[in-house]
Amino acid sequence: MAAPNFLLIGAAKSGTTSIYKYLQQHPQIFLPPKPEQRFFLMEGKHGPFTRPGNINAGRQIVTNWPAYQAVFQGVTSETAIGEGSNDYLWGPGAAGRIYEYLPTIKLIAILRHPVERAYSEYWMRRRDRGFESLTFTKAIQAEMSELEQPWQLWSRYYLRGGFYYRHLTPFLNLFERDQLKIYLFDDLKQQPLAIIKDMYRFLGVEPDFQPNLAVWQNRGGQPQPERLYWLLSEWQRRMPSTGSIRHPFMLMERLKRRCLINPPSIPPALREMMLAHYRVETLNLQLVLQRDLSHWLS
Template sequence: MPNFLVIGAAKAGTTSLYHYLNQHPEVFMSPVKEPKFFALEGEKPDFRGPGDREAWREAISSLDAYQALFEGVTDEKVVGEASPLYLYSEKAPARIKHHVPEARLIAVLRDPVERAYSQFLHKVRDGKEPLADFARAIEAEEGRVKENWAYGWHYKRRGFYYRQLSRYYAMFGPEQIRVYLYEDLKGDPAGLLRDVYGFLGVDDSFVPDMSLKHNVSGIPKNRLVHSLLRGRNPVKAALKPFLPRRLRKRLLVNLQGRNLTEPPGVAPAVRRALIEEYREDVSKLQGLIGRDLSGWLR
């Protein structure tokens, strides 16, 4: 079982953090990046949004299957996984407390408006979001929740971090929780990693390869190329025996990034409306984590 977890937030750099940690010789990371076990234990999700069933195939709800993810552990000092759903899940904190009560917990938080927009763009990028307008997608959110669309469609809801983190602080000591901001990860990734390594008790002088950008949102320049790069196809299958997994990953990430164009920003009126919805939560969050978040309210 893991002794540390990256619990969120979605679209706040957790994929990059997973890959950085996975390179550390004293860290074992689950080969499945997002098992989602503590959010789904014993459940059989039947989500109804576009592409949900395929997207949730790797989700693990059985304890035996979850434990099997860590069978490859050898002499690593720490063992972890990264499931951003844990921060949002109401059930995850109690399940984590039950199974791994001493686990160290890492969260990375992003401006909630930018986070919501990035998640929307992620769905647009993958051809799953039927609404091309962010404001309309936000308006449709509550209806989608009622229709049991998966958590990835909860654009606005997933940004109330004070509400979500409070569940963890109620069950775990503050010494077990480390909270960072997305700005920390983007502005000084090496510094953030040194702090994470210290928190986990591993060699903090290790420097991973941080040259690749992971899970980038954007608008595909060419939909066909995007589908070929992200889906299963004969070309990728033919190359598999000849290229090591790490090299294949690097090549695909690079090509996918080259096929994405920078999207427009959030419309000012939409941003103002969302800021007002988040204002109280952000104000409380500042006190909880001891960080100035006034930039999120502008």
């Protein structure tokens, strides 16, 4: 049975869904139809893994090695075989389990301004009815009381999700540096084709393949009106996303996008508090990446 030779490990709301779709287009790359198998976090655990507002969430989670290998049974002639689970970046023990099973694997991470990433994830959760009901300020305050608690599936990880240096440290300690490619979301937005081609080279596939970059996946925003967005989402979940009757699914997707508006700005005092929490993390990350991240400090 096949096993992956690369993983897309996060971070959530940093372009990983788009990257997944772009990599999927390459004929030499195999990725499962849907991401988030989460095996290296959920091994040995027992479901169901549904979450508030979305009964379909967590259905692709696998918890044992034979089931994980079965995810890749569709591999034919592809040479780069992978999967993507954003929680691998910050989930406890994930780096160690990955190393135990796949010590020579290649890893890809994409990082975004931590405050902007947190706010984007907040609105993603608000778009799932019942998943997040607090204001952003109150949600951060609630998370602040849980900072020392370990990661749990579906737990709030807005603030903690941006502690990139501490999340990357286990990977840097276990894997050779040339096994881990770290990209920035800003670079992906400004020069997506160059980033994708660099990933192709990293994965050892034909770098001149031209993917369709026309659609940015999983676009964020504030649902308005919120109840209509939830209703459209519920209808869409009941529709097949592939096959000959895919058209209604895509129509619902377009209607949902029309319900999204730009969210309000983060309250200045809250933004400053979050930046203060990230300051040391960002300075340490600069040293790892050898990149100027001063724009992440404001």
